[in-house]
Amino acid sequence: MLASIGYAVAYTGVGIVLLTLGFLVLDLLTPGRLGRHIHEERSVNAGLVLATGFLGQGAVVFAAIWTNATNGFGEALLYTVVFGVLGVVLQAVAFVVLDVITPGKLGAHVTEVAFHPASLVLAAVQLSVAAIIIASIWP
Template sequence: MLESLGYALAYTGVGLVMLYAGFLALDLLTPGKLSHRIWRDHSMNAAVVLSAGTLGLGGIVFTAIWTNAESGFGDALWWTIVFGLVGVALQAVAFVLLDLVTPGKLGDMVTERAFAPGTLVVAASQLAVSLIVIASIA
């Protein structure tokens, strides 16, 4: 039982680090401090995009743990880190690529306070990239 608790703590720690890495990546891609845009400025756009990215990365971490658990704790933890970082990187790449093919600056739109429909496209792209990574793991 204590061994399982240790695994849970280790996986949760890695998962939280991956979620934080995703937050930092999005923060770098948007103007200003993302946390201020959401909690102080009440930007629904930023909250929607961050939520989609977080859910997607959570799915990646879950799938990496679930599919690699039988390979042993060390291997499974390693693959969780690898796939988590791949997910963060590919979400960032998708954001940049979407920014290149859409008018204006995506980072500016995402941090506006007034709702912008393009935010849903960005959120969907974050989830779609995560689903692709999840499919590659499974």
């Protein structure tokens, strides 16, 4: 049981680091401070996009752990880090691609206080990218 507690702590620590990395990358892709847009300006758009980014990233981390746990702790942890970082990078790439192919500036739309449908589109893109990564992990 102590080993399982240790694994849970290690995986959770890696997961928190990956979620933080995802937040920081999304913060770089949007104008201003993402936390301020959510907490002070109460931007539902920014909250929705960040929440779906977290859900997608969490699902990628879950899939990496779940599918590799029988390979041993070290290998499963490595898979979790590699696919977690890949998830952050590919979600950022999808953000940039969506920004290029749609009118306006996606980052500005996502941080608006008034609802903007672009936030739903970006949320769907983030979850779709996560699903694709999960499908590549699952045997």
